[in-house]
Amino acid sequence: MNAAGFPLLTLLTFLPLVGAAFILTLRGDDKVVAENARWAALWTSLIVFALSLILWFRFDKADAGFQFVEQLDWLSEFGITYHVGIDGISVLFVLLSTLLTPICILSAWDAVQTRVREYMVAFLVLETMMVGMFVALDFIVFYVFFEGVLIPMFLIIGVWGGKRRVYASFKFFLYTLLGSVLMLLAILLLWYRAGTTDIPALFDHSIPPSLQTWIFLAFFASFAVKVPMWPFHTWLPDAHVEAPTAGSVILAGVLLKMGAYGFLRFSLPMLPQASADFAPFIYALSIIAVVYTSLVALAQEDMKKLIAYSSVAHMGIVTLGIFTFNVQGLSGALFTMLSHGVVASALFLCVGVLYDRVHSRDIARYGGVAKIMPAYALVFMLFSMASVALPGLAGFPGELLVIVAAWKVNAWVAFGAALGMILGAAYTLYLYKRVAFGKVTKQDLLGLFDMSPREHLVFAPLIVLAIWMGVHPQTFLSFFEASVTALVARHDAALGAARLAGM
Amino acid sequence: MNWTLAVPELVLGLSGLAILGVGVLPKANTHFACAMAAIGAFLLTAVLVLGAPEGTGFGGQIVSDAFSRFTRVLILIGAAAGVALSLDFNAKEGMDRFEYPVLLVFATLGMLVMVSANDLMALYIGIELLSLSLYVVAAFNRDNERSAEAGLKYFVLGALASGLLLYGSSLVYGFTGTTNFDRIADALSDPTRASPGLIVGMVFIITGLAFKVSAVPFHMWTPDVYEGAPTPVTAFFAAAPKIAAIALFARVLGGPFGDLAGQWQQVIVVISMLSMVLGAFAAIGQENIKRLMAYSSIGHVGFALVGLAAASEAGMRGLLVYMVIYLLMNLGAFAVLVAMRRQGRAVENVTDLAGLARTDLSMAVWMAIFMFSMAGIPPLAGFFGKMFVFKAAIDSGLWTLAIVGVLASVVSAFYYLRIVKVMFFDESAGALDARPAALSFVMTASGLFTTLFFLYPAPLVAAAAAAVASILG
Numbered sequence: 022m023n024a025a026g027f028p029l030l031t032l033l034t035f036l037p038l039v040g041a042a043f044i045l046t047l048r049g050d051d052k053v054v055a056e057n058a059r060w061a062a063l064w065t066s067l068i069v070f071a072l073s074l075i076l077w078f079r080f081d082k083a084d085a086g087f088q089f090v091e092q093l094d095w096l097s098e099f100g101i102t103y104h105v106g107i108d109g110i111s112v113l114f115v116l117l118s119t120l121l122t123p124i125c126i127l128s129a130w131d132a133v134q135t136r137v138r139e140y141m142v143a144f145l146v147l148e149t150m151m152v153g154m155f156v157a158l159d160f161i162v163f164y165v166f167f168e169g170v171l172i173p174m175f176l177i178i179g180v181w182g183g184k185r186r187v188y189a190s191f192k193f194f195l196y197t198l199l200g201s202v203l204m205l206l207a208i209l210l211l212w213y214r215a216g217t218t219d220i221p222a223l224f225d226h227s228i229p230p231s232l233q234t235w236i237f238l239a240f241f242a243s244f245a246v247k248v249p250m251w252p253f254h255t256w257l258p259d260a261h262v263e264a265p266t267a268g269s270v271i272l273a274g275v276l277l278k279m280g281a282y283g284f285l286r287f288s289l290p291m292l293p294q295a296s297a298d299f300a301p302f303i304y305a306l307s308i309i310a311v312v313y314t315s316l317v318a319l320a321q322e323d324m325k326k327l328i329a330y331s332s333v334a335h336m337g338i339v340t341l342g343i344f345t346f347n348v349q350g351l352s353g354a355l356f357t358m359l360s361h362g363v364v365a366s367a368l369f370l371c372v373g374v375l376y377d378r379v380h381s382r383d384i385a386r387y388g389g390v391a392k393i394m395p396a397y398a399l400v401f402m403l404f405s406m407a408s409v410a411l412p413g414l415a416g417f418p419g420e421l422l423v424i425v426a427a428w429k430v431n432a433w434v435a436f437g438a439a440l441g442m443i444l445g446a447a448y449t450l451y452l453y454k455r456v457a458f459g460k461v462t463k464q465d466l467l468g469l470f471d472m473s474p475r476e477h478l479v480f481a482p483l484i485v486l487a488i489w490m491g492v493h494p495q496t497f498l499s500f501f502e503a504s505v506t507a508l509v510a511r512h513d514a515a516l517g518a519a520r521l522a523g524m
Numbered sequence: 525m526n527w528t529l530a531v532p533e534l535v536l537g538l539s540g541l542a543i544l545g546v547g548v549l550p551k552a553n554t555h556f557a558c559a560m561a562a563i564g565a566f567l568l569t570a571v572l573v574l575g576a577p578e579g580t581g582f583g584g585q586i587v588s589d590a591f592s593r594f595t596r597v598l599i600l601i602g603a604a605a606g607v608a609l610s611l612d613f614n615a616k617e618g619m620d621r622f623e624y625p626v627l628l629v630f631a632t633l634g635m636l637v638m639v640s641a642n643d644l645m646a647l648y649i650g651i652e653l654l655s656l657s658l659y660v661v662a663a664f665n666r667d668n669e670r671s672a673e674a675g676l677k678y679f680v681l682g683a684l685a686s687g688l689l690l691y692g693s694s695l696v697y698g699f700t701g702t703t704n705f706d707r708i709a710d711a712l713s714d715p716t717r718a719s720p721g722l723i724v725g726m727v728f729i730i731t732g733l734a735f736k737v738s739a740v741p742f743h744m745w746t747p748d749v750y751e752g753a754p755t756p757v758t759a760f761f762a763a764a765p766k767i768a769a770i771a772l773f774a775r776v777l778g779g780p781f782g783d784l785a786g787q788w789q790q791v792i793v794v795i796s797m798l799s800m801v802l803g804a805f806a807a808i809g810q811e812n813i814k815r816l817m818a819y820s821s822i823g824h825v826g827f828a829l830v831g832l833a834a835a836s837e838a839g840m841r842g843l844l845v846y847m848v849i850y851l852l853m854n855l856g857a858f859a860v861l862v863a864m865r866r867q868g869r870a871v872e873n874v875t876d877l878a879g880l881a882r883t884d885l886s887m888a889v890w891m892a893i894f895m896f897s898m899a900g901i902p903p904l905a906g907f908f909g910k911m912f913v914f915k916a917a918i919d920s921g922l923w924t925l926a927i928v929g930v931l932a933s934v935v936s937a938f939y940y941l942r943i944v945k946v947m948f949f950d951e952s953a954g955a956l957d958a959r960p961a962a963l964s965f966v967m968t969a970s971g972l973f974t975t976l977f978f979l980y981p982a983p984l985v986a987a988a989a990a991a992v993a994s995i996l997g
Contacts, residue, residue, distance in 0.1 A: 165902035172896055179949045202930035209918045
């Protein structure tokens, strides 16, 4: 049995489904059903979050291995078992998922008025898929959850999205599917070679370098689309712009992390040689992503699109950090993933607050909001600054670590990343200036209400986290320290062995 | 002579005759009673199949083994569901004649003979019994031009396929001196003794079977027949006969021609690849949902044949698992298609499903599950079918086939998604008529299977493995 004494991770994964099943049984008047569905979804997600806090307190930070492990027979004769567990790399993402789900449900309380029951069910199913993906320790189980995300997300974008929702949802679905099926083939190949799909067992299975290249490319096809890395990012702005606010939040907060998580969990430990060989290629794509998408963001007229492009830039920093293969780089990448999960989610929620009132995402539609909605302007500024990586806020420690790590590898790469930070400051401040400051030219804006208590409640945990992560990053870094150190040591050992064998 | 082996077939045949006799006698309409009796006969036969002894009988014509037991049960499930789907539809379309269930009983009998055939003669008799019954039911709505046309087209092309099959069988008989599967296998145990004439004969047999499973390039009849035949008939076509034909394919190629795998593998790889690609691209532009399902079934046959192309135990096992999942997804999806009636008239365009999620959420959800499953999205059952066949292909080193296959599955996802889009994203085109309970039952049962398969796939996979072991021996 594991540290919790009961199958905690399974419970975290499947409890949302129980809530969803309950919501589906609700009958009666539409209004009543909608209200009950909201409350049921909120309570389910809150209970899941409360349970997931056990991980926060009981996780053994000194242990680099997998904890809270559960293993059950599934298709055992083929080497597939239901195997779940967490280590320092995945634990905080589980918490991020369980935290963001109630926030999303709360943020959609009034914004979503049509087909509320289905909406809540979709979000709870999505939570199951996200948590399941981060805790999976079997490749097939991982793939099932990784791909399963597509179904609820497709429906969320397509049913509750904006004008071009059909285009965006199809693009999102087909793009990701195309990448993933190639990864599936690579998984099947690994399965064939190793006779098992157990992830810890595959770590110990060595693959000849020539084959590593092909498997790496297949994984890359899937993860690069998910991250998304330039030039595979074009689905993201569409998906973000058309998705409802909560959909964007989950997309930016968790789904974008799945690709980077895949690189960390699979590509690095299983394919050390190919990862090292492809590192320059990844650097190039990352730097292009950082600089190019920052410039593109500068030119955006649509708030959501701007934040979407800034996400691509931030994820460029993450992939850069992962492929530096040193402790700072990996820690920085993980930290940036977490901080981006909090900050970008909050920024999308900020856009959502305005959108709910004015029903426009056009930057030009706003101006002088700070005078009308001071509390809102303050929150928006906090997260803008965090996104810019102002010291003392969430964005800073991660990006700093990545740049330091990049410096160790190549000064030019570090320069590119730093350039991205400067451009990031430019487009974020420019956005904030145009929305919040200046004269109020649109008279109808004068009637806007400041944030409601429910909205305060939505932002409160994110504000706390954004400041906490900036002021005391060690709290979070300490979770993945041991795992990252072990990962780097193993990577170096594998490369060293390969070099010896080559001599 | 060990006739007890054929008890299930005998019982089903006698039941068919009895239903026919009872159906003719009274003046009143006996369609419903006959249909119920047919379902009862199918279930009784399934029970008998499960308890049937193993061995060969009738001078080696018929074999009863784990493989035939597995596929016979599947066929009977498909046939029973096929009759259930037709009950209400036939009554509303004025084709509720008692001959319909009787014909389906004889078609099913043909299928049972096919999958337990151990001789080219028995195989041919089974196929003909199936085909002749199907020609008639395709044209069952005889006052409808399209239905009559479908029946005629099916007959002409089916007869051609039977001719090819027969010609191939005669070549094989000529070069090996036997029609018995076991003795053909003995004769071919040294593959160097396989003469070109024999291989030509085998290719003719493959061609005939490819017609029956509607694999590219022998698929031309499928879209027209699927579109023209009454919807429950299409549902029947897409379910049980596909299983029987694919199972026969596996038995013939895995059993008597097992040692010629090097020869037939190339053929199967090509038709599998073509079927997957054509099924994916040709369905995109279809407006008629039955036609779309026809191309979808061509694609699915392509995926199933990936398992056969692997020419390994794992591949055959994947093939069987795929067919089980295919059967249930298809029955469910066709239950939805049969339920598509508006103001008493059957409608069959994709756009007629518009906004279904607003008017009938549960049907829309089930249909969406079937579509996602057919597209191969986990955790639904369709994904596991694809996973097993592609795993087998990779084990056998068929990389090109596997890559073409997964890419085709992405393309095909487009039109499955389109149906989901029409149901969930579009404005409602008006409510469909209330659906009868039988359709809801088939829909829900197959929907639950498709959704929950991932929880406990082991028993089905184990049963498929046992079935395959019995033919590869």
